[in-house]
Amino acid sequence: MYSKASPYFNTAIVNNYLDVMELRDIPNQPDDYLFEITKTYENRPDLLAHDLYKDSNLWWVFAVRNKKNIKDPVYDFVAGTKIYLPKLSTLKTVLGI
Numbered sequence: 001m002y003s004k005a006s007p008y009f010n011t012a013i014v015n016n017y018l019d020v021m022e023l024r025d026i027p028n029q030p031d032d033y034l035f036e037i038t039k040t041y042e043n044r045p046d047l048l049a050h051d052l053y054k055d056s057n058l059w060w061v062f063a064v065r066n067k068k069n070i071k072d073p074v075y076d077f078v079a080g081t082k083i084y085l086p087k088l089s090t091l092k093t094v095l096g097i
Contacts, residue, residue, distance in 0.1 A: 004097045007060040026065040026094060032084040042079045053088050055097075061086060 002008040012019040041048045045059035063073035066083040070076045091097060 003057070004095050005055055005057040007064070009095075023064060024095065026061050026086055026091070028065070028084070029086060029090050032065070032086050032090075035083055035085045037077060037079050037081045037083060039079045041077065043074050043077055045073055045077050052085065053091065058091065061091060 002011075007024060008018060008021065010022045010024055012022070037048075045062050046056040048062065049058040050056040060073055062077070062083055062085070063070045065086055069081060070083065086094075
């Protein structure tokens, strides 16, 4: 069983192996913050998640929330890319953390 902060929380385990990943949804909210990735966070969504949410395990929410411009959650996380950041209160509600 994976924690509620894990991207794998909804993915079944079959014969002791992780099944095909079932992505968790992070809905768009009108109060999401538009953020331009800086050099500090380039290829490090875990650092941004730590600084924003005090939980580096939430690195994956940026890719899920910004599916149109982040295909690879690490290598597409480059300086100058504008992404939407969900509020912690949204994550608490949606993910149950």
